[in-house]
Amino acid sequence: MKTTRTLNVLAAALVGVLPMSGLPAQSLAQETGFDKLANLPFVENRPTKETAQTLRDELLFQRATQIYLWALPLINTLGMQVGSEKTFGAGYNVLPIWKQRLDAKTLVTTPNSDVLYAMSYVDLGKDGPLVMEAPTGLQGILDDYWQRPIPVDGHGGKFAGDVGLAGPDGGKGGKFLMLPPGYNGAVPKGYYVYRSATNNVFIFLRGFYEDPKNLTPAAEHLQKTKIYPLNGAAGAKPMKYPDASGVPVDMLPISDGSVFDQLKRLVDSEGDNLAGPDWLGMLAAIGIVKGQPFNPDAQTREILHRAAKTGYKMSRVIGFEETVSGRSFREYPDRQWLNPIADGTPANPGGPFDLNWHRKDGNYLDLNTRIWFFTDYYSLSPGMLSQNPGKGAKYVIGFTDSTGTPLSGGSSYKINLPPNVPAANFWSVTLYEAENASGLANGQPFPSLGSRDKPAENADGSTTLYLGPKAPAGEEGNWLATVPGRGFFAILRLYGPTEAALDKRWKPGDIEKAQ
Known part of the structure; x- marks a missing residue:
């Protein structure tokens, strides 16, 4: 029974992380095991003992995976708290x-x-x-x-x-x-x-x-x-x-089975403050109820562990997408840079959703957009969304080069920043691990380079930054190291963005492959 349960859960995990488009239905079923679940045997219109156990395990796995994705903002916060307080x-x-x-x-x-x-x-x-x-x-x-x-x-x-x-x-x-x-x-x-x-x-x-x-x-x-x-x-x-x-x-989002113990601790601390009856019911369905013991057996622990791993990987798939819930994050029509509030305006700084991640145009939780944000980022506020010149901050994110190809640590790139970067306070470019969105461990003191580091400017006042495993000759002061074999992404931050940044008259060049 143990082997059967483990294999069934593994099949379910594969279902969760494989792409859902571009494959014929029959090919998809053969590839992922959907057909096995759909065609499990019933005898005299009743599930067999083995079928019942398989589907119970599958139900637990699916519920736990969806709880993980729903709770990702909590899981992001809990990851920071657990890591900080332990240390x-x-x-x-x-x-x-x-x-x-x-x-x-x-x-x-x-x-x-x-x-x-x-x-x-x-x-x-x-x-x-x-x-x-x-x-x-x-x-x-x-x-x-x-x-x-x-x-x-x-x-x-x-x-x-x-x-x-x-x-x-x-x-x-x-x-x-x-x-x-x-x-x-x-x-x-x-x-x-x-x-x-x-x-x-x-x-x-x-x-x-x-x-x-x-x-x-x-x-x-x-x-x-x-x-x-x-x-x-x-x-x-x-x-x-x-x-x-x-x-x-x-302090990263927890991506193993211990996340459910932390959610249990939070349910005990919060009760009805945490969620409504439906999601408290989902938590109860996997054994998490305020004031009641949460002691899963070894097999249940294994399923919960796989669900957490799969949920996190699903969030990473969503986190790299340019368009979520029918909404493009493209900041500039002719650039690859993304911004979670690319459609924000002075009158509507949060774009079509509010700071509780509800769609203003439909009054529902934009769950995928919330997942997109909290797998890579944390903390948002009106001040950060400010469209008042010289206030707040502006962030644009580069996941790909100018051709739309994901950034690779073994390749060399350059970014051109036009003259007069519109930041009242300072600007910087920081590199992050594609695996988990933490700072890129590239061997330099910090994976960032900005105006305070006084990089050299070109004759026209623009600034060219270089990203790659090796610095171009004579450009060490304008170079951020990357690591072969490790994907990465970049964030350009403007602290105190001025009018030219907010109305997008000024825009950075794409991250381009360097020869």
């Missing part, structure tokens, strides 16, 4: 800071190596309302565990999630009060009040520096951030700011 410790008073920037030893989806990061994970259900006291000049986001920006009292959706430069304080700093779901207690004056839809909250802060050779002032400024209980400031635990730079830590 740096847990608690509202623990705020890891990448004091020397974030290099490829930190495995996390599409980090930015050109700012300082600080990330923390708090539980308002356990600790009650919490205050984050932040200094001036930060850029931060307060998200619930679905990574939905938390709304601010008195501001509607205008500043949802944003603190600091894009927040209600306008970068002046202040006290930000985080309240748990359903909180109806007294709210003191003097706070920016954020009402979370989940007990668990993800705190993500960025710090900016002037001189990449002297990061100490920026790190010390981030350490002015304090987090403490609203009703217990005097007895609050002392803050800890572990230096996360250069420390190997895996």
Whole structure:
């Protein structure tokens, strides 16, 4: 029985990851085993014992795989929390800071190596309302565990999630009060009040520096951030700011069977805050119920493990697509660069969906677009979507070269950036692993290169960057290393994009094969 079950689950896994188009139906069935499932024997119109067991296993596998894809924003957050707390410790008073920037030893989806990061994970259900006291000049986001920006009292959706430069304080700093779901207690004056839809909250802060050779002032400024209980400031635990730079830590979305244990922990912490009856029912169908033991037997564990692996691989398939849910992410009609909000406008910065990933034109969850985002990225807010010149940020993503061919670590490429890059603060290009969207481990201190590194300009004021296993002669200062045998992708970031970036008058050249 064990062998049969394992083979059946493997067949189901193959069904999930093989392409569904371009094959005749009969060929597809023979290739994937669909025909075996569809034609399992029934005797006297009843399933045989073996058929019943096979289909039970298949049902568990399918439900667990769909739960994985549905829960990907949670899984992204949980991956960061589990990896961080295992390495740096847990608690509202623990705020890891990448004091020397974030290099490829930190495995996390599409980090930015050109700012300082600080990330923390708090539980308002356990600790009650919490205050984050932040200094001036930060850029931060307060998200619930679905990574939905938390709304601010008195501001509607205008500043949802944003603190600091894009927040209600306008970068002046202040006290930000985080309240748990359903909180109806007294709210003191003097706070920016954020009402979370989940007990668990993800705190993500960025710090900016002037001189990449002297990061100490920026790190010390981030350490002015304090987090403490609203009703217990005097007895609050002392803050800890572990230096996360250069420390190997895996904060990627969990892609093995342990993800279901983490979802169980979240269900116990959140209950009805986490989801509606239908999806709580799906979780219950695989054994995850608030307050009840979750102890799958060895065979069930194996199926759940395969479901998590398959769900993650499915998300990677979706994550590399240019068009999702009938919506193209192409930023410029004549370029290969993509942008998840390529159709955003000043009046409609999120394009056709809101920050809860619901379609504005159909009022339904755009599930595939949400999967597309959270397999590679995390945290979105009104400030990040800002279409006001000099505010927010603009990101364009290069998965392919100018011919539409995926980027390969063994090939050499170049990118031309026209003169006067429209970034009020700075710009950078960063390389990422195709396997998991973490920073490319290319042997350089950081897999990024930008305006602060002062790359050489061409005679016309443009800048040419080179990507490849070896630097072109004399171009070492304009070169990012790639690794043969490893696919990669690139993100061009403009911090404080100006009018020419927002109206797309300025556009970068494609990533082109170099001779």
